[in-house]
Amino acid sequence: MTDPPFGPATAPGFNTLIMRESDRDVSIRLNRPDVRNAIDEEMVDELHAVCDQLDEHPRILSIHGASGIFAAGADIRQLRERGRADALRGINSKLFDRIAALPMPTIAVIDGHALGGGAELAYACDFRIGSPKTRFGNPETGLGIIAGAGATWRLMELVGRPVAKEVLLAGRILDGRESLDVHLLTELVESDELEDAAERLIEKIAKQGDLALQLTKNVMHAPEGSHPVIEQIAQAVLFETDEKHERMTRFLDKKGGKS
Structure with missing residues (x-):
């Protein structure tokens, strides 16, 4: 299969990733096709390097x-x-925790299989777009281990305990339609439409206020019991920003001054 145009790698030091970036967003392609894009330590290190850039310059x-x-x-x-x-080093889990905590929203664009650590990487993202060819599964117990990089709790948060138990304990594989039905996928499109669907979602997200997005994501991930105080603090910060005033002024201007 030939991948759709993705542009050249902007970080020539990467061996396992292809990267495209702009001031608005960063797109990366896992690129170890000879081993079905299996996540090795080199890829983990390179994904950490991407996270370094996104912590420094937050983008989708x-x-x-x-x-x-x-x-x-x-x-x-x-x-x-x-x-x-x-x-105990948590090689993959620390990376996926870091991706989940990135300042701006993250999107997994999934054609074909997302298994084991690949599924856990997708679970760590804020959105998942898939195709009818998408397959989610966690076969770790069949290999004598557990899904130890977030699936045991993230998957339950995403699809509920009963479905998560089927996947984690009984080896159920969720296809694209099933994944959409249990809300594991945000959107289901044909394989050749995945890039366009991702771009549409990026455009929707990019229309929002950057700081409002970052603080909303932080509040959503805040520990249980920290609400509503943390919401009030985040709102207090946003109420004092120029962007809030400018966006509300534009809104009122479009409405003819009516709220």
Whole structure:
């Protein structure tokens, strides 16, 4: 399968990612097609480097896969050799936590399989767009381990406990339609429409206020019990911004001064 035009890599030091960026957004393509885009430590390091850039210059992030697959999971060859100390390092979980906590919204664009660590990467994103070819699954227990990079709790938050148990304990694979039905996918489109669907969502997000987006995401991820105080603090910050005044003035001007 030939990938749709994605532009050249803007970071020539990357070996496992192709990256395209603008002042509005950053798009990356997982690019290890010979191993079905399996997530190895080099890819983890390169994704951390992307996160460094987005922490410094917050923008919308979209993550795509090469050659008709999102990611078939963690690299089993590396995973087989990992021991207790590696598990306690949280190699993948720390990365996915970091992606989930990025300042601006994130989008996983999924054609084909998102399994194991690939599924957990998608679960860490704020939005997921898929195709009829999309397949979500967590086969870790069949390999004698657990889905230890966020699936055991993120998937329950996304689809509820009963469906999560089917996936995590009984090996259920969710196809694109099923994923949409349980709200794991935000949108379902044909494979050749995925890039356009991602662009439409990016455009919708980009129309919002940057700081309002960042603070809304922070408040949504705030610990239980911190509301409503944290909402009030975030709103207090936003009430004092020039952007709030300018956006509300434009709104009122369009409405002829009526609220």
